[in-house]
Amino acid sequence: MSGRRPDLEFFTSVKAKEVKFGKVPERRKVTYYGEPGHETEVHVERENIPGEPEEGVTYRDVKVDWAVEQWVAHPAEAEDFEAEDVAREVEERRRREAETD
Numbered sequence: 360m361s362g363r364r365p366d367l368e369f370f371t372s373v374k375a376k377e378v379k380f381g382k383v384p385e386r387r388k389v390t391y392y393g394e395p396g397h398e399t400e401v402h403v404e405r406e407n408i409p410g411e412p413e414e415g416v417t418y419r420d421v422k423v424d425w426a427v428e429q430w431v432a433h434p435a436e437a438e439d440f441e442a443e444d445v446a447r448e449v450e451e452r453r454r455r456e457a458e459t460d
Contacts, residue, residue: 365428366397372424378408379417396432401425 403410406422 366431367429369427375421377419378421383414399429401427
């Protein structure tokens with residue numbers, strides 16, 4: 360995203376000498392939501408295991424790397440940015456927080 364470093368970076372890696380699926384798991388989708396808006400990129404690299412593994416097949420010397428990068432869409436970066444809009448948003452958040460206390 361626009362050459363800027365991500366606001367959030369997460370990486371995990373899993374290794375196994377041997378993996379065999381008795382039943383292939385359903386594909387899952389990770390969903391990110393919330394305020395403010397954001398852009399997310401996910402990268403998956405596999406060694407010795409396909410993206411769609413098969414039931415009953417033994418995969419050896421397996422490695423899966425999973426990385427997420429996320430950029431928060433800061434209100435100040437919007438084209439129609441107005442200082443008054445930010446002030447209203449801050450006041451609204453403070454009001455909501457006060458109501459929950």
